[in-house]
Amino acid sequence: MAEFTLPANSILTKGKKTAAPAGAKNIKNFIIYRYDPDSGKNPRTDTFEVDMDNCGPMVLDALIKIKGEMDSSLAMRRSCREGICGSCSMNIDGRNGLACTTAISDIEGDVTVYPLPHQPVVKDLVSDLTNFYAQYASVKPWMQTDAPVSPDRERLQSKEDREKLDGLYECILCACCSTACPSYWWNSDRYLGPAALLNSYRWINDSRDEATGERLDELDDPFKLYRCHTIMSCTDVCPKGLNPAKSIAKIKQLLIERKM
Amino acid sequence: MKDLRSPLAKAKGLGASGDASHHFWVQRVSALAMIGLVIWICFSIAFLPEANYATVVAWLQSPLNGIITLLFVILSFYHAQLGLQVIIEDYVSSHSKRLFGILFIKFLSYFMMAAGVYAVIKITLGGH
Incomplete structure (x- = not known):
């Protein structure tokens, strides 16, 4: 009934830290879950120092900045950036939500970003739905419907x-x-x-x-x-x-x- | 063996059992009845003049007290059985262990129910 051992590759390890560019004054840490099932390695959390003076207001803005400027290997889903497509759903600061409609300023301290809980992970923040x-x-x-309606009627x-x-x-x-x-x-x-x-x-x-x-x-x-x-x-x-x-x-x- | 069924086939599974709303309904109805019964039994025991054997037996031998105590014994074990079944369905994922757990709970609750009914009848009909 009870399983006392964890499945393979389920223990989270600490990953690398990427520093903000020199001279950045307003820094926020983003701790992001990274996992590549094909690598055979355990998942890890990477820390990215993001220069908030040079970043949009939403969590998605920071993720796009990280992917564009700090680590292009970060995998995530996003599309509309305005809360209508539902692609960028993830677990932010311990709470499920859309990265595009979650304001960074609403999160105190470091921002943790994980994929949606309890779904198989395809890679990093992309879960298998x-x-x-x-x-x-x-x-x-x-x-x-069963009742026929004339084709020229709604x-x-x-x-x-x-x-x-x-x-x-x-x-x-x-x-x-x-x-x-x-x-x-x-x-x-x-x-x-x-x-x-x-x-x-x-x-x-x-x-x-x-x-x-x-x-x-x-x-x-x-x-x-x-x-x-x-x-x-x-x-x-x-x-x-x-x-x-x-x-x-x-x-x-x-x-x-x-x-x- | 690789499972080659489509995700939709897996999501549909074996279809709906068709009788789950009965379990939900009787669980609520028995809970409703238990509100009154528990309040009644707590107040009755609290207001007994003395907490000795003879007083409790005399109290239980009143027909109304006997009938309500019987209802309380039967319904509380029935309600417990329904609730425990839900907990087993929630947390035991192996089908055989789940079936065993549910059967165990059912048999145990009916045994306890019968034991309680027997005890109440024995006392109310004077054999003590």
Whole structure:
């Protein structure tokens, strides 16, 4: 039952330190997780002294500066730099978030940057989200209908019903919530996690969708849904300010409602 | 052997069991009942005039006290069984060990339940 030895390559070592250019006055240390599974070596943390007088305000600005000017071998994902693509999700200062919307000034002392917790690491800050995306696909995140609608008509939705999707449709699938969830850490092979469940509820709650019952059927499972114990880490870390815990509670409520 | 199933096939797994909402519901209902029962049992024992054997037996022999104590014994072990099952599902990842743990918890809780019911009946029906 219990494993008393750590798997190979799991002990973190101290890596190199890269100093700021001479004359830099306003220095902030960035302690960054580095791991290359192909090298066969243990992961390490490298320290980079960043000249803050010559750097943008966000953590992503510093990471791009480090990659561009100090160590080009640093691997990370980033794209939009404005919190809409969800690529630069990582663990910053012990908390999951988007590097592009996390201000360096909000972090006291050294800035630690790790990949998302409890996911396989592809390299450095890039984690393998294959299972996360497959779980998202498994909730069939698209509209399912049986009733035919004339091809020249839209499927109508009232303004009030459309408003019910606010707080749900904004999810950018950055995986901050699911990888912050202890229940997802222990059982991510079977527990769908907050992101997939929020997206499932987005369609359960859509007045135009006609597969509500089938969607609920597919979630009535001790692992897929009920591993959620309302820990609320998902809601706490969501960089978009969404509330996956509430969506999961609503799904549980509907599963009871249809019994009565 | 390399697992060549697609990530989607793995995520879907064996599908939904279809009865998990029952476990969730009865856990909540039994918790709700336990609120009243625990308050009742704590106050009843605290307000006993004396804490000796004869007083407790006399208290338990009142029909209402006997019935509520039976409910408390049955529901507390039932609720414990449901909760412990959740903990085992959370932390025991090996399928065979998980099954063994859940069966052990279930058998133990039903045994304790039966022992408690037997004890209450024995006292209330006068054999002491």
